[in-house]
Amino acid sequence: xxxxxxxxxxxxxxxxxxxxxxxxxxxxxxxxxxxxxxxxxxxxxxxxxxxxxxxxxxxxxxxxxxxxxxxxxxxxxxxxxxxxxxxxxxxxxxxxxxxxxxxxxxxxxxxxxxxxxxxxxxxxxxxxxxxxxxxxxxxxxxxxxxxxxxxxxxxxxxxxxxxxxxxxxxx
Numbered sequence: 001x002x003x004x005x006x007x008x009x010x011x012x013x014x015x016x017x018x019x020x021x022x023x024x025x026x027x028x029x030x031x032x033x034x035x036x037x038x039x040x041x042x043x044x045x046x047x048x049x050x051x052x053x054x055x056x057x058x059x060x061x062x063x064x065x066x067x068x069x070x071x072x073x074x075x076x077x078x079x080x081x082x083x084x085x086x087x088x089x090x091x092x093x094x095x096x097x098x099x100x101x102x103x104x105x106x107x108x109x110x111x112x113x114x115x116x117x118x119x120x121x122x123x124x125x126x127x128x129x130x131x132x133x134x135x136x137x138x139x140x141x142x143x144x145x146x147x148x149x150x151x152x153x154x155x156x157x158x159x160x161x162x163x164x165x166x167x168x169x170x171x
Contacts, residue, residue, distance in 0.1 A: 027044065027045075028043060028044055028045055029041055029042065029043055029044060030042055030043075030044050030166060032145055032164060032166065034073060034145060034147045034162055034164065035063075035162075036063055036065070036066065037062065037063055037066055037071070037073055037147040037162070038060045038061065038062045038063060038066070038073055038091070038147070039060065039061050039063075040058050040059065040060045040075070040145065041058070041059040041060075042058050042075075042143060042166065042168075043056060043057075043058075043168065044166075044167070044168065044169065045168070045169045045170075045171070046117075046168065046169075046170055046171075047170070047171045048119060048138070048170070048171070052118055052119045052120060053116060053117065053118040053119070053122070054116070054117055054118075054170070055114050055115070055116050056077070056087070056114065056115045056116075056117065056168075057112050057113075057114055058075050058089065058112065058113045058114075058115065059111075059112055060073075060091060060110065060111060060112070060113060061109070061110040062091075062109040062110065064109075066093070066109075067093060067149070068093045068094060068106045069093055069094045069095075069096055069106075069152070070093060070094075070095060070096060070097075070149050070150045070151070070152050071092070071093045071147075071148075071149050071150075072090060072091065072092040072093065072095070072147070072148065072149075072150060073090065073091050073145065073146060073147035073148075074088060074089075074090045074091075074144070074145075074146045074147075075088060075089045075090070075113055075115055075143065075144070075145055076088040076115075076143070076144040076146075077115060077117055077136065077141050077142075077143060077168060078141060078142045078143075078144055079134070079141065079142070080139075080140055080141060080142055084134045085133065085134065086117050086133065086134050086135075086136040086141060087115040087116050087117045087133060087136065088115060089113035089114055089115040090113070091107050091111075091113060092106070092107060093106040093107070094106050095150060095155060096152045096153075097150065097151065097152060097153055097154055097155030098155060116133075117136040117170065118133070118135065118136060119135060119136065119137055119138075120135050121133060121134055121135040136170060137170075138170050138171045139169075139170060140167060140168070140169050140170075141167070141168045141169075141170060142165050142166070142167065142168070143165065143166045143167070143168045144163060144164075144165055145163070145164045145165075145166070146161060146162065146163045146164075147161070147162045148160060148161035148162060
């Protein structure tokens with residue numbers, strides 16, 4: 001009887017400890033399905049900690065029937081009210097309008113897209129390809145998930161783009 005009681009207490013302890021962890025995970029992360037494209041696990045909250053920059057990881061698994069040519073999706077961190085980009089990352093298949101794309105091949109069907117944000121504005125690239133990214137002070141931002149197909153000849157986006165917005169809190 002005593003051994004049964006100990007086993008029961010261990011099971012209750014394990015279940016009691018597991019439930020809050022699952023609840024905390026659902027508070028910190030969300031899942032988003034872009035039909036026909038991908039499923040993305042994204043953070044709802046991130047913290048800079050002691051550094052001035054943070055690399056945010058978005059885990060994705062693409063639909064098994066997603067075309068391996070001329071399909072793409074984009075993740076952007078945007079200001080809540082201003083037209084301001086605070087960071088971005090993208091997934092793309094072989095883009096036939098780009099002659100170098102066939103050599104590279106499509107990106108993996110499952111993986112991680114990393115998006116960098118910083119408390120102060122920062123630059124990336126070099127020379128003519130240099131871009132400035134806006135400062136991202138602590139606060140609430142929008143995450144834009146956009147997916148669609150591009151024209152095989154021109155590379156221009158085709159009609160039917162899917163856009164979904166979620167909220168990200170940065171502290």
